[in-house]
Amino acid sequence: MFKKVLIANRGEIAVRVIRTCKDLGISTVAVYSEADADAPHVKLADEAHLIGGPRVTESYVNIDKILEVARLTKVEAIHPGYGLLSENAEFARRCEADGLVFIGPSPDVISKMGSKIESRKAMEEAGVPVVPGITHPLADAEEAVEVADRIGYPVMLKASAGGGGIGMQVVHNGDEIRKAFAGNQKRATDFFGDGAMYIEKFVENPRHIEIQILADGLGNTVYLWERECSVQRRHQKVVEEAPSSFLSEATRSKMGEAAVKAATSIGYKNAGTIEFLVDAEQNFYFLEMNTRLQVEHPVTEEITGLDLVEQQLNIAAGEALTITQEEVKREGHAIEVRIYAEDPKTFFPSPGKITKLELPKGPGIRHELAVHDQSVVTPFYDPMIAKLIVKGNDRDEAINRMQEALANYYIEGIKTNIPILEEIITHPAFHAGDTTTDFITKHLITKKQTT
Numbered sequence: 001m002f003k004k005v006l007i008a009n010r011g012e013i014a015v016r017v018i019r020t021c022k023d024l025g026i027s028t029v030a031v032y033s034e035a036d037a038d039a040p041h042v043k044l045a046d047e048a049h050l051i052g053g054p055r056v057t058e059s060y061v062n063i064d065k066i067l068e069v070a071r072l073t074k075v076e077a078i079h080p081g082y083g084l085l086s087e088n089a090e091f092a093r094r095c096e097a098d099g100l101v102f103i104g105p106s107p108d109v110i111s112k113m114g115s116k117i118e119s120r121k122a123m124e125e126a127g128v129p130v131v132p133g134i135t136h137p138l139a140d141a142e143e144a145v146e147v148a149d150r151i152g153y154p155v156m157l158k159a160s161a162g163g164g165g166i167g168m169q170v171v172h173n174g175d176e177i178r179k180a181f182a183g184n185q186k187r188a189t190d191f192f193g194d195g196a197m198y199i200e201k202f203v204e205n206p207r208h209i210e211i212q213i214l215a216d217g218l219g220n221t222v223y224l225w226e227r228e229c230s231v232q233r234r235h236q237k238v239v240e241e242a243p244s245s246f247l248s249e250a251t252r253s254k255m256g257e258a259a260v261k262a263a264t265s266i267g268y269k270n271a272g273t274i275e276f277l278v279d280a281e282q283n284f285y286f287l288e289m290n291t292r293l294q295v296e297h298p299v300t301e302e303i304t305g306l307d308l309v310e311q312q313l314n315i316a317a318g319e320a321l322t323i324t325q326e327e328v329k330r331e332g333h334a335i336e337v338r339i340y341a342e343d344p345k346t347f348f349p350s351p352g353k354i355t356k357l358e359l360p361k362g363p364g365i366r367h368e369l370a371v372h373d374q375s376v377v378t379p380f381y382d383p384m385i386a387k388l389i390v391k392g393n394d395r396d397e398a399i400n401r402m403q404e405a406l407a408n409y410y411i412e413g414i415k416t417n418i419p420i421l422e423e424i425i426t427h428p429a430f431h432a433g434d435t436t437t438d439f440i441t442k443h444l445i446t447k448k449q450t451t
Contacts (some may be wrong), residue, residue, distance in 0.1 A: 001317050002076045002101070003025055007045070008066050008091075009081030012370040012386060013293070014041035017079050020309040029073045031066055033059035035378045040370045054380045060084050063091050067098055077101035077316060079309075083382070084291040087114055099109070101315040104270050105291050112266060114288040117198050123286045126265035127256050131277060131285040133200025141181035145174040147199050154204070154357035157181065159188030160196040165235025165428040170202050203285065205436045206277040208232065209244050210290075211259035212300045214311055217269035220321040223256035224300050225330050230435045231424060233347070238417075238440070239424055240296035241335040242303050245395055249281045262289065271297075292347065295387070298368060302334035302391040316438065332391050336405070337385040337421045340368075341377045344419040351379040355413035356446050360405040364391040364398070377414055385416075400429060419435045420444070 005021055006029040007014045015058045018041060030045035035054035042048040049069045052059035059065070060085055078095055080086035080103065091112040095102040104110070111322060113119045119136045127253060132151050137160060138144045148155045148171070157180055159167025168186035169180045181197065189195035207230045215221040227242035229237045243252070257272040273294050275287040297308045306323070315321070339352045357373045369386035371377065377385060390405055392398035406422045424430055429443050436442075 001319075002313065003030065004073065004075045005068050005103075005313070006031065006066070006073065006075040006078045006084055007041070008060070008078050009083070010036055010039065010041060010060060010370070010381065011384075011442065012368045013081040013083075013295075015044060015370045016368055017081060017309055018044045020307055020313070023307075024310065026313070029069065029075055031060070031069055033288075033380070035380050038376075040372065040375075042230055049073070054378065055139070055380070056084065058382045061088075063088075063094055063389060066091075067100075069093060069099065070095075070100055073167075075100065077103055077313075079103040080292065082292050082295055083359070087404050089114065101316050103312050104376065105268055105272065109268055110291045114289050115160050115196075116158060116288055117196065119289055120200075120286070122266055123262055126261055128262045128265075128286050129284060131200045131203060132176075132197050132305055133288070136198070137196040138181075138198055141178045144177045144197070144199055148174065151199070151201050154202040155199050156202045157197060157199055158182055159184065159194070159288060160198055161188060161192035161194035166199070168235060174178070193320075203277045203279055204432065205241065205438060206230075206279055207244070207246055208237075208275065208287070208437055209247065209255070209278050209284070209433065210275040210294075211255055212294070212297070213259050213263045213268070213272050213274065214308075214315070214321060215263050215268045215270065216319070216321045217267075217274070218320050221263050221268070222321060222323060222325045222328055223259050224306065224328055226252060226255060227236070227294075227296055227299055228435065229296060230437050231439045232437055233440050237296065237338070239335065239337050239435075240299055241333065241395075241398070241432075243330060243333065244301040245297055246435075246447045248282060248284075251278075251284070254448050255284055256284075262286065270315050271308055288342045295384075296336050298366060298389045299334040299336045302366070302389060303330050304328060305331070310396050332393050333395040334391045336387055336389045337402065337425070338384050338417075339388060339409075339411075339421070340417045341385050341414050342417055343384045343415045344417050347381060347417075349383040350415035351383075352414045352420075353377075353390070354411060356410060357412075358408075358410040359406035360388075362401065362405065364401050365386050365405055366390070373413070396431075399425060 002025040005375040051065040084093040089107040104387040208446040231239040273290040360420040366389040389399040
């Protein structure tokens, strides 16, 4: 096992990784920007180093500065967390060139899975179901219209690179494609440096269900059941739960086996997630692969009893998985909500100083956060400031615990999305498991616009 690891990230995920490293007796090195000088991850690590100004381009995605600290502190490995450089193939290659272990898959796998077009090709070749569409970049809007006419509307016009819904739009006819193509291509180019666009059939009223996998690179790959992440706003996940209340045991097994097939076909190593769209008849289609730890990994940890960061570290250190598929347990039900520093009416970020923070307590409650009373939430980073996770013996108990926890979660000084989360969790449709990807638009936003 490693003796010293650098965490190339910030916020709650940096705190999360540091916690497991401490449990394993691994010394930790944090990096931080000028804006994060007093952040919890800086204080929790065994040592911390300033790497630049407050903007991510000056600090958290500055590969040269991070590797400079890695050399200075003589770490053996780098954990990238999620976001930022976690799926950056160049960073993984630079780590390897410096003799450092990148705690994740190989650069080639990151690169292949980072392209939605290339990943579609790989999954088709592996025999994993994919949404009908194309596996080459579109030349222009007119080719897009031709393809859409052939596969049938509505279709999803998508950027090949990146994520978070950027460069993505549902279109219903040729005129809409012509209007949308250039704008989405420009956004993809601006955000990801890659304007490649493609088209796939739009699956109406789907569920977003993903499978967590672990692969040790020694021939052992297991799936750790599923997470349902269908409640989303602008293609960003808001509520996640495990297991899904929708899947039959037969579909659950088929999806798990497909995820393992997907991972083994590309020589995957470490923790990863295969995301699927699932229609009303439980047909499932490959959406994309996340070659990193997911924000929502705690719900999987809660139902399996596994520490996924520990598993990542073990695999990266060259150890074989110590658990077989038959030994992967599934107990209880877990739900996670993402707490954002944002105005619940406008959804605009709400930076500022937290003047009061009181966290709910009780059985089955878990917190993942990197703020405290008197913390300053800056405007420089993603506005997610915490995650609240609850576990119950079943879904009803988990929902009840989440309702009570949200009612007793107090943050003052900034605005948060807690009112929206309470509205979701208490809604009859959520209780009934009616959690397709249009949940917020159908049950919350539409309601507000008509009252």
